[in-house]
Amino acid sequence: MQPETQETVVWSDDGLPVSPRFGVVYRGSNPQGDSDAGLEQARHVFLRGCGLLAADGASAWANAPRWQILETGFGLGLNFLATWHAWRADATRPDRLFYSAVEAWPPEAAHILRSAEPFAELAPLAQELAARWHGLLPGVHRMEFEGGKIQLTLAIGDAQAMLSELTGQFDSIYLDGFSPSVNPQMWDIHTMKAIARLARRGALAASWCVVGEMRRRLGTCGFIVKRVPGLPPKRHALRAVYDPRWEPKARADASPLPLPGGATPRRCIVIGSGLAGASCAYSLAQRGWQVTVLDRAAEPAAGASGLPAGVVAPHVSPDDRPLSRLTRAGAQATLGRARWLLREGIEFAPTGVLERHAPGERRLPTPWQEKSDSKATRSTTYSSTAPETITKAQQAAAPLDEARLALWHEQAGWIRPAMLVRSMLKAPGIEWRGNQNVHRLEGSSDADSPVWYVLDESGAMLAEAELVVVSAGFDTRAITGGSLPLNALRGQVAFGPMPGNTSNAALPTFPVNGHGSLIAHVPLQDGAMWVTGSTFERGNPQAQLQDADHAHNRQRIAELLPLAAAAIDSQWPDGRARAWSGVRATLPDRLPAVGALGGKHATTGTNDDAQPCALQLCTGFGARGLTLAVLCGEILASWLHGEPLPVERSLAEKLRAGRLTP
Template identity: 50%
Template sequence: MPERIEWLDDGTAGGSPFSPRFGDRYRSELGGLDQAREVFLKGCGLPEAWGGQPQWTVLETGFGLGLNFLVTWAAWKADPDRPRLLHFVSTEAFPASAADVLRSAQTHPELVPFAEQLQAQLWGLLPGFHRLVFEGGRVLLTLCIGDAKAMLREQLFEADSVYLDGFSPQRNPDIWDLHTFKAVARCCRRGTRIATWTIARSVRDALAQCGFVVKKVPGIPPKRDNLQGEFNPAWEPKKAQASPQRRAPSNCVVIGAGLAGAAVAASLARRGWQVRVLDAAEEPAAGASGLPAGLLAPHVSPDDNLLSRLSRHGIRATLQQAEAVLPAGDWGRTGVLEHEVEHPRKRPEAWQAEWADAAGHWSRPADSAQLAQCGLPAGTPALWHARAGWVRPAALVDAWLAAPGVQSLGRSTVSRLSHAAGQWQALDAQGQELARAELVVLAAGFASRAMAAGADVEGGELALQAIRGQVSWGRHEPGTAAALPAFPVNGHGSLAPAVPLPGEAGGLAWVMGSSFERDNARPETRPEDDQHNFSRLQALLPQAAQALAPQFEAGQVQSWAGVRCATPSRLPALGPLAPGLWVCSGMGSRGLTFAALCGELLAAKLHAEPLPLEQRLADALAPQRVPAG
C-alpha cells in the first residue's frame, strides 16, 4: 500500500501532510516551498553552481512528497545557463501515493504543471530503482525505493549536490545515522556541497566522521539555523571501486541500424554526441527489428529474478520513449493478457501483501471479463499486464535515428575494425574507410560476434546465438475485429489483434508468432512455420484461431522472418570489449523491452552518470565469452 498520509486542517493552505508512521510533518510549519528553495537549493549554491556545466547530479536522502525535486526541476527550467542534463537521485523507503504528491503541490501553483507530469509517472513503485524521464530526457529522476543505505550501495556516481532530508532525527534516526552518511559519502567527490535543515549534534558529528566539513548558517523561521557544508575529508577516500570519470561528448560510430543501434545512437545524441550509424541494408530496421509488430510485456517469476526485474526497467523505458516519439498508429498501451497455457506463473509473495498496489500496476491475475473477451472460460490461469502493449519496431527505430546529432547510412557493410592512434576505423570489404571515431558500438545482432572476433578482442568470442523466427499476419476481413480480443495475448506464442497498416490503403492487421529456431541465421520464410504458428494459436486462443482459420485455408496469410540474437543467460550483452569498443546486442525476442534501457545504461556508464537500474542488474549484462579453442 502507498504510505498513509493524514492531511491536517491546521489553517495552512491545503492542509498539512502528516506521517502517522513517524508522528511528524512532511514539511515545516510555514510550508515546504521556502525550505526547499532556501535550505536545499540555495544551500547547495544552486542554480549558480551548475551554470554552464554539461551535467549536474543531485542526491537526496528522502523523497517524501517530491517537493525538493519539483523546486530543483523548476529552477533548472528557468535558468538559461542550465546544464544540458540534470540528474536527481532520491531514496524513499515508504513512497507516498501519486495523488498525495500532486495534492502536496496544489498550494504552489507554479509547481503544479511539474507535479502533474511527476504524478503521471509515479506508478508501479516496487522496491528498487525507477527511472522517470522529463523534458525530453534532459531531466532524469532516479527514484530508489528502499532503505537509503541499501539503495546507495547499488549506485556508483559522484553527486555534485546533496540534500539531506527526512523526518527529524528523533523520529527517524536511521536516515541520519553514521552508516547512511558513509553511503552518501561514497557517492560524493571532493567539493560536493551538502545542505540540510537539522543542526542536531549527532548529525554534525556523524557527518564529520565521514569527511564532511559543515557549519551552521542562519535558518528560515521558525528555525534559527540550518546546516551547510562540503565533502572535504582530511584523508584520501578509499572507494570500493575506482570512481568512473565523466567524459565529454565526442564522435561515435554505431554498427547496426536496428532497435539496439538506434537506441544507443539516440541516447548518446541527447548528451551531445555526433553519431554515425552504419548498416549493411539499404534501410534501417531491415533485420529482426523489421518485425511487423512486437509485444511489450513484463516477465514474471516467483523469485522476481534478474530477467523479471530487468524487463520492468526496460518496459518503463520503452513506454517513455514511445509516448515521446511515436504517433498512436505505431504503438498502443493496450495491456496484454498472458494465458498460462503450459504452467501457471506465480507472482512473488510480497506482491500479494505489502506491495500489492504497486505490483498491480504491472501484473495481476486476469479477471473474468478479460478472459471472456479472449473466449476463455472463467478460472483460466492468466495474468493481466496493465503496463504493456504492442509497438511497430521499425517506427521506433526511425524515430530514434531522426534525433538531432544522428546520421544513418545504409549500404555500408563493415567487414573489419581497425584501431590506431586512439581511434577505431570501420572498413569495408575492400579496406576502404567507412567511418572512424574514438568510440564504436557493435549493435549488429548476431553479426556483432564476427566483428568483435575480427577486431582481435581478447577474452574469447562473444557468446551470441542466432535464432530464426517467423511471424504470420493477415488483413482484417469483415467480422475479424469482433472475433478477436481487443488487446494482445501471449503465453504460448502471441497474437497482436489489431495493428494499423501503414500506407494509403490503411486498414488493420493481426500478427501472430513467432517460431523459435536456434542456430539458424537464414531469414527465409517457410509455409510450415505458418502452420506451426497457427497450431500454437489454437492452444493460446481457440476462438480466435477458429475465426482466422479460413484465411490460412485460403492462402491469404502473409509471412515475415528475421534472425534474432540471444545470449546463454537470456539477458542482453552490454559492455566494453576493448578501450573505445562496446557491444550492445543479444536481446533475443525482447528487443522492444531492452533496447531503450540498454541505450541509456551505455550512455550513463560512459558519462559516469547515475545508473537507470541497480548496479547488480547492470553487472549481469556484462558480455559473456566463449573461450578460444
C-alpha cells in the same frame, strides 16, 4: 523504526500531510500558519543551500552540460518539483539534470497531487510526475521528463541498502528525511559514508537538520560543515562541501571512463541499425556525441527489428530473477521513449497486455501469489503493483478457469519497432549510412589520439571514431572475431488484415501472449492488421520463410485464443495471412551483453585493456529486444559518462559484456 502501517500519508485538519508511521508532518507551516510554507523551506534550505538559486544569478549549475542531485528522502516530491521548476526558470540551466532519490515508503500519486495543490507553479509538474508514478516495487526506477533532459531515478527501499545500489558522481546533495529522533538510521554514520561515496569532490550538501552528532558524522566522512540562518520557524540550516583531506578510494565496482580526460563526447560509430543500435545512437547523441550509424542493409531495421508489430511486456518469474526485474524497467523505458517519439495509437499503444498461463503454471513471485490467493477468484491478473481481479473485457478475450490463469501487465502494450528505430535515427547528431559491409575493426594504440577504424572486406576504411559500439545482432560475433558466444535464434510470425465486422471480444484491443501472441487492430494506411507468433528456431542464422512455421503459428493462435483464430482462419488458405521472419541473437545466460568487451580480439590483435577506448557492445537480446534495447542503450551511455544508472547497480553489473570473455 515503527511498525508498518497501511497508510503512508494522512492529512491533518489544517491540510498538512502527516506520516502515521512516524507521527510527524512531512513539512511544516511558517509562524503565520501558512500551510504552503513548505516550498519556501525547500528553496531556502536545499536549492539555495546547494547554490542552485543564487542571489546574484550565478547558480552553481550554470551552463553545465549535466548536473547530478542526490536526495536522501523523496517524501512527497516537493524538493524535486521545486528543483524542476528552478531548472525551467534558469536560462543558464544545465542541459541534462539527473535527480536521484531514496524513499522507503512511496506515497500514492493522489498524495503527491494533493501536496502540490497549494503551489500553483508546481501543480502542472506534479501532474506529470503523478502520471508516471506507478509500478514502484522495491528497487530502482527511472522516470523521464522534458523529453529526457530531466531524469528522476527513484530508489525504493531502505536508505543504506538503496544508496549502495545507486551510481553517479553527485554535484548537489539534499539531506532530507524524517528527523533523527524518529528515524535515526537515516542519519547514522553508515548512511553518511554511503552518501560520501557518491559525492564528487566539491559537491555541496544542504539540510534542515543541524543536530551536532550528524554534523560530526559528516565531518568524519570528509564534509566541511557549517550552520547558517534558517527560515523561521527553523533557527538554523546546514550547508556543507565535500572536500576530504584524503584521496577517496574508488569503489571496487567503479568503471573507468573510456576516453582520456573523461567521457567527453566526440565521434562515435554504431554498427547495426536495429533497435539496439538505434537506441545506443540515440542515447549517445542526446549526450552530445556525433554518431555515425553503419548498416549492411539498404534501410534501417532490416533485420529482426523489422517485425510488423511486437509486444512490450515484462517477464514474470516465481523468484523475480534479474531478467524479470530488467524487463519491468525495460518496458517502462521503451514505452517512455515511444511517448516522446511516436504517435500513440498509430505506431504504438500502451494498452496493457494479457499474458495467459500454461495450464497449471503459477508464475507470480511468492508475495504477489499470496495476495492473489486471497482474492475471491483464482482468475487474477498482475498489475504494476499487485494482482487484481481480471476485468470482463479481458475475460471475454481469454476465457479463464482454474487451469488457465492470466497476468494483466498494466504498463505494457504493442509497438511497431521499425517506426521507433527510424524515429531515433532522426535525432540531431546522428548520421545513418546503409550498404556498409563492416568486416573488421582496428584500433590505434596512440594514447594522445585514440581512434578506431572500421574496415570492409577489402581493407578499405568505412569510418573512424574515438568510440565504437557494435550492435549488429548475430553479426556481432563475426565483427568481434568470434569472441562472444552468441547463438542465432530465428523466429517467424504471421500477419494479415483485420477481418470486417469482427467484435473486440474475438480480436481484443490489447495484445494477448503466453503460448504465442496476438496483436490486433494495428493501424495501417489502408486499414488495420493483426500479428501472431513467434516461432523459435535455434542455430539458424538465415531469415528464410518456412511453410511449417506458418502452419505452426496458425495452430498456436487456435490454442491461445480460439475465437480470434476462428475469425482469421480463412486468411491462411487464401493467402491473406502472410509470413515474416527475422534472426535474433542470444547468449548462454539469456541476458544481453552491454559495455566494454574484454579479452583479446582476433580482429584487432590487441587487448581492450590496452586500448584508450575499449570496444563497446550492446547485443544478445534474443526475443526481448523490444523490451530491453532502449534500457540497455541508456545503461551503456550512463556507464560511459559516470551517470546514475536507470536500474540497480548490482543488476546492471550482470549485463557487462566482459562477463562472457576470457
